[in-house]
Amino acid sequence: MRVVELFCGAGGMSLGLREAGCDVVAAYDAWPVAVENYNRNLGVDHSKVADLGDLLGIVPDLLKLAPDMIAGGPPCQDYSSAGGREEAENARLTLAFALIVASVRPRWFLMENVTGAAKSATWAQARAVLKRAGYGLTESKIDASRYGVPQSRRRFFVIGRQGERDGFLASAIAAAASAQPMTIRDLFGATTPVAVYFPSTSEARRSIWSPDEPAPTIRERSIRPLPESYKPHPDDAALVENGFVYSRPVRAGRGVRSVDEPFPTVTRTTWERPTSRYLSSPHPADPVAASETAVLTVPQISRIQGFPMWWEWRASAKRDVLQMIANAVPAPVACAIGSAILDREAGKTVPAIEGRFFHWLVRRGRSRQSAWNTKSLAGRARHLLGGRTFEVPALELAALESLDEFRAMKKNAQSDLRQALRLLSEYQSEGRQRRRKIQRTPPIEIHPLAEAA
């Protein structure tokens, strides 16, 4: 899968997509410092400085590259709670992202933003552009601590694929989540002697895992005793031994976290020590005094954000480093989503049949047995279709009928499969109509970007 990343920052998302197996061939950002960190750490020269609000400047280049997927996290300050929620020029870059995707028309796109974007007027416009361009959308709010980083960071991810039905990847994204959130101890405690060593096949992935977290995919060389020479980093050992860290609270939140919880969302002020105001009036739920907590180093903040130990930050100001870290999509999150996309592209996963389909069939007079059979036939049809769903039911049936495996079936087996798919489409379009009544999509109304400048 050839990927172009827009608003690539220092490369968190690209790193994760590459780890999933994507071939990231180009990346763009307006900030030269981020572009420089991207190229040096990822060992490439394909990241370029560009203003992505200038569609005429970028779309022709992307048309030439003809990527299979466009990924990107347009700036989010205008949506985030820290930014006062006034939608202005930055939010409009979300619209620029949608217009670029609609012009270049890759098979897939992946967009990341803060959760506040999901209900914004700008996303409603961008969404309408993407729907009109023929994309089925999966809109998911994801907690990063369930996808391989010890950080309760909730973000809005939209995955689009040409011709699909909305929600087509939701079950795969949900299935990739871990049952338990990852904790600070899971990451840094894994560097204490009680750890499991799974030698990694890639430089970008760690080899030391906590015994309390789900193991990585087991490979032939996996599970060896920790090498004798292995020494935990003194900063990590000190952090775990202390047991508590401070994070400057957003609004009136708690400042002190135990290492047995995830860290809160990393921001560019995460490194700051408690103010005298906080020390004299701490949060009542703080388990220990903020003055007693460990201080996170910048490399530790970088790792909480999913960057590997070898990642080297370079900038003349510390605040630039923290800004690049805070901006990033944690690589393990991007890797999990990228893997879900690649698996679906390869037909290795199939969207779950929506839970209420069975009840809907029973309400329409089917016996439980017959409803069960229909549901499992619909699942079989989706397997035959390689996990594809189709926005247009007639195209779904046509795709099924074009398959050799389907053609080789007996006539009655074919008609059972067709009937199951038809019923599933009917059920889904009823659901869509219900949802449309609830949330009327505003009409597309696009003002020139220059107007906002």
Ligand SMILES: C[S@@+](CC[C@H](N)C(=O)[O-])C[C@H]1O[C@@H](n2cnc3c(N)ncnc32)[C@H](O)[C@@H]1O
């Ligand atoms: C949320 S960050 C993206 C971080 C990136 N996805 C990662 O994982 O590291 C948004 C990026 O948009 C960039 N940006 C802001 N305005 C831009 C513009 N007009 N054109 C291109 N990039 C822009 C910022 O420099 C910032 O790096």
